[in-house]
Amino acid sequence: MRKYLLLIGLSFFVSSCAQRNKVEKKYQPFVQKKKIIKKERKTYVPSPIETDCDAEFYRKNIGNKARKDNTMSYGSIVTAKANGFQVVKTHFPAVSQDFRQKYVIVHYTALNNEKSIMVLTERGVSSHYLVNDLGDKEIYQLVDENKRAYHAGVGSWRKHKNFNDNSIGIEIVNDGYVLDENGKRVFSPFPRWQVRKVAQLLKDIVRRYEIPPTNILGHSDIAPTRKQDPGPEFPWKELYEKYNLGMWYNETDKYRFMNQMNAQEFFQKKDSPSFVFEFQSALKRFGYGIEPTGTWDEGNRKVVEAFQYHFRPQNYDGIVDIETWAILKALNKKYPAK
């Protein structure tokens, strides 16, 4: 009997060990995962955090692309303080995050230097940067890049709308335009040194936030019915060719599209509802906030004019012509909307 009891006891012990082994096996991946996390925690060396006015800042970019970690930050407040608890920000940075700064919007102030500073710092409008007209080495920063500046207003480009929330605003001191005797807008040129300042500023911003060429725009691109800045004198082509900034079309594509029909044919069909619809759709596809209807209206003319300011500055009459059409097609080919 005792022997029998011993056997039962033994088998119970063995089976409970097996059970435990099973349990351990079952949870092994979890244990291993925990170990990996611990290992990463040990090897992850965070950038130093500085404290100022009781808020904590990273001064350096803390992103680590090798770890698919996009936790990049430039001097922003990075953590909350919970009284009695420890907010730990270095253990588990999430991959699913990105920059607020998706666009750069370029403006002119249409005011002199002094008035530009006054309006952009003391009124209800602002921009992150102001490029003066003094010919010196300075560029003024008016708003922290991580904070919102009020420069864009109501606008639209591809899927985006709230440009104060998702862009960096650059204002350039420039007189804007005057109307000539025929009511045509005549714009002020930008001095060479001012263009160089804007180019270097853009280059740095675009690099740090990985802003694509399609997202470097003029105010008139996102708000064509309200705005003309930075106007046709702003050298978008030069920025593209010399600094690899922003968009420009391929000349060969332009001529290929121009040769698909002659000017006479184009003139005959340019006001037909199907072609107007096609043109409006192409503008919308490229990014402009326009709804295809099949008929031209004043708002559409302003969109075409804004397009010409940016991509065909030699003639910005707002009238659809074969060259404007070919440039638009070439741009849609080179920069297809995703």
Ligand SMILES: [Zn+2]
């Ligand atoms: Zn503007």
